[in-house]
Amino acid sequence: MAGLLENKVQAQSLVDVVAERIEAAIISGQLEPGAKISEQGLAASLGVSRGPLREAIRRLEGRKLLERTPNVGVRVAKLSPKDLNEILQVREALECLACNLAATNMPDAEIAALKKLLDVHEKQKSVQENTGYYQETENLDFHYRLVNGSGNERLAHMLAGDLHYMLRVYRYKSGAKPGRAAEVLQEHRAIVAAIEARDPVAAENAMREHLRHARRYVEEQLAAEG
Amino acid sequence: MAGLLENKVQAQSLVDVVAERIEAAIISGQLEPGAKISEQGLAASLGVSRGPLREAIRRLEGRKLLERTPNVGVRVAKLSPKDLNEILQVREALECLACNLAATNMPDAEIAALKKLLDVHEKQKSVQENTGYYQETENLDFHYRLVNGSGNERLAHMLAGDLHYMLRVYRYKSGAKPGRAAEVLQEHRAIVAAIEARDPVAAENAMREHLRHARRYVEEQLAAEG
DNA sequence: ATTATGTCAACTGTTGACAGTTTACCGACT
DNA sequence: AGTCGGTAAACTGTCAACAGTTGACATAAT
Numbered sequence: 001m002a003g004l005l006e007n008k009v010q011a012q013s014l015v016d017v018v019a020e021r022i023e024a025a026i027i028s029g030q031l032e033p034g035a036k037i038s039e040q041g042l043a044a045s046l047g048v049s050r051g052p053l054r055e056a057i058r059r060l061e062g063r064k065l066l067e068r069t070p071n072v073g074v075r076v077a078k079l080s081p082k083d084l085n086e087i088l089q090v091r092e093a094l095e096c097l098a099c100n101l102a103a104t105n106m107p108d109a110e111i112a113a114l115k116k117l118l119d120v121h122e123k124q125k126s127v128q129e130n131t132g133y134y135q136e137t138e139n140l141d142f143h144y145r146l147v148n149g150s151g152n153e154r155l156a157h158m159l160a161g162d163l164h165y166m167l168r169v170y171r172y173k174s175g176a177k178p179g180r181a182a183e184v185l186q187e188h189r190a191i192v193a194a195i196e197a198r199d200p201v202a203a204e205n206a207m208r209e210h211l212r213h214a215r216r217y218v219e220e221q222l223a224a225e226g
Numbered sequence: 227m228a229g230l231l232e233n234k235v236q237a238q239s240l241v242d243v244v245a246e247r248i249e250a251a252i253i254s255g256q257l258e259p260g261a262k263i264s265e266q267g268l269a270a271s272l273g274v275s276r277g278p279l280r281e282a283i284r285r286l287e288g289r290k291l292l293e294r295t296p297n298v299g300v301r302v303a304k305l306s307p308k309d310l311n312e313i314l315q316v317r318e319a320l321e322c323l324a325c326n327l328a329a330t331n332m333p334d335a336e337i338a339a340l341k342k343l344l345d346v347h348e349k350q351k352s353v354q355e356n357t358g359y360y361q362e363t364e365n366l367d368f369h370y371r372l373v374n375g376s377g378n379e380r381l382a383h384m385l386a387g388d389l390h391y392m393l394r395v396y397r398y399k400s401g402a403k404p405g406r407a408a409e410v411l412q413e414h415r416a417i418v419a420a421i422e423a424r425d426p427v428a429a430e431n432a433m434r435e436h437l438r439h440a441r442r443y444v445e446e447q448l449a450a451e452g
Numbered sequence: 453a454t455t456a457t458g459t460c461a462a463c464t465g466t467t468g469a470c471a472g473t474t475t476a477c478c479g480a481c482t
Numbered sequence: 483a484g485t486c487g488g489t490a491a492a493c494t495g496t497c498a499a500c501a502g503t504t505g506a507c508a509t510a511a512t
Contacts, residue, residue: 059288
C-alpha cells in the first residue's frame with residue numbers, strides 16, 4: 001500500500017468522532033429536522049460522557065445544523081419556508097460559481113469520469129423510471145463531483161456540508177414525476193458539455209437553468225401538497 | 227420606556243456571552259490570525275470555568291473562525307493565500323447575489339439612507355484623503371447595509387460573520403492609494419443607482435465590477451510587498 | 453368543568469478534579 | 483558541536499458531581 005507512512009496522522013478526539021457521527025445521522029436522515037437530542041440519552045448510547053458530546057453539539061451549532069434553546073434542549077435545525085427560500089438562493093449562487101470554476105479547473109480525467117457517470121445514470125433511469133430515491137442520490141453524486149472539480153475546497157465544504165444537508169432532507173419532495181428524470185439527465189449533459197468546452201459562462205448558465213427548473217418543480221410539488 | 231415588559235427575554239448562557247466576546251475580539255483585531263488561545267488563561271480572564279469556554283470555542287470552530295490542533299491548542303484561523311483566494315471567490319458570488327436581491331427587496335427608505343451615507347463619505351474623504359482606516363470601516367458599513375437590504379438573513383449572516391471577518395483582518399493591505407478612494411465612491415454610487423432603478427442584473431454587475439477592482443488592487447499591493 | 457397553583461422529576465448549565473499528552477529544558481553520549 | 487534520551491511543568495481531554503431551570507402532573511379553588 002502506497003503512502004502509508006507519509007500521510008500525516010492526527011489524533012481525533014472524542015469530540016471529532018461524535019460530531020461526525022451526529023452529522024452523518026442528520027445527513028442520512030436518521031435524525032429528522034426538529035428531532036430532539038437528549039444529552040444524557042445520546043451520551044449513553046454513544047458511550048461517552050456529556051462533556052465531549054456537548055462540545056460536539058456546539059460545533060454543529062456553529063454550522064447551523066443544530067439549534068439550542070436555553071435550558072430546554074437541542075433540536076435538529078428545522079427550516080422554515082423562509083429559510084428554505086434563503087438557502088436555495090445562496091445555493092444557486094454558489095453552485096453556479098462552482099460550475100464556472102469547474103469549467104477552467106476540472107481535470108480532463110474527471111470530466112470524462114463525469115460523462116461516464118451520466119451514462120450509468122441513463123441506463124439505470126431507463127430501467128426504473130419513477131423511483132425518486134435513486135435519482136436523488138445520483139443527483140447529489142453528480143453535484144458533489146462537480147463542486148469538487150471546482151478546486152475550491154471551502155466552496156465544496158459549504159455546499160456539501162451545510163446546504164446539501166437540507167437538500168437531502170427535502171429530497172422526498174421531488175419524488176417521482178415521470179419525465180422529469182429525463183429532463184434532469186439532459187440538463188446534466190448540457191452542463192458537462194459546457195465544462196468540457198471550457199466555457200465558464202455557458203457552464204454557469206446551464207447550471208442556473210438546471211437549478212431554476214428544479215426549484216420551480218419543487219415549488220409546484222409543495223403547492224400541490226398544500 | 228415603552229415595551230419593557232412585552233419584549234421577550236432570553237436567558238443567554240455563559241457560552242453565548244463568551245462566544246460573542248471572542249468573536250468580537252477576533253473581528254476587532256484584538257486577536258490576530260494565528261494567535262494562540264490559552265484555555266486556562268482566557269477562562270481566568272473572563273471569569274468563567276473552562277467548560278463553557280471550551281464549548282464557545284467549539285462553536286466558533288464550526289464557523290471556521292478558530293482552529294484546533296489536538297492536544298496542542300486553539301489558534302485564530304489563519305488564512306493561507308489559497309484560502310484567501312477561495313474566500314474571495316465565494317464572497318464575490320454572495321455579495322453579487324445580495325446586490326441582485328437588494329435591487330428588488332430593499333425598501334425605498336433604506337436606499338435613500340444609503341445615498342445619504344455616500345454623501346457623508348464623500349465629504350469625509352475629501353477632507354482626509356489618504357487614511358485607509360476610515361475608508362475601510364465606511365466601506366464595510368456600506369456593504370453591511372447593502373447585504374441587509376437583500377432581505378436574506380442567512381446570506382447577511384454568512385457575509386457579515388464569516389467573510390467580513392477576513393476582510394477586516396486584511397484591510398490594512400488596501401491602505402492608502404491616492405485616488406482609489408474616489409474610485410470606490412464612484413463605484414458605490416453606481417451600485418446604488420442600479421438598485422434605485424430596481425435593475426437586479428445591473429446592480430449585480432456593478433457590484434461584480436467593484437469587487438473585481440478591489441481585488442485586483444489588493445493583489446497588486448500584495449505583489450508589491452512581496 | 454375549568455382555571456390556577458404547588459410540587460416533583462428530568463434535564464440542562466456549570467464547576468472542579470483527574471488522567472494523558474505535548475513541549476521545553478537539561479544533561480549525557482557520539 | 484550536534485544529537486539523543488529523560489525529566490518536569492504546563493496544558494489539553496475527559497469525566498463525575500452539583501446547582502439551577504423547565505415542563506408536567508396532580509391537587510385545590512372558583
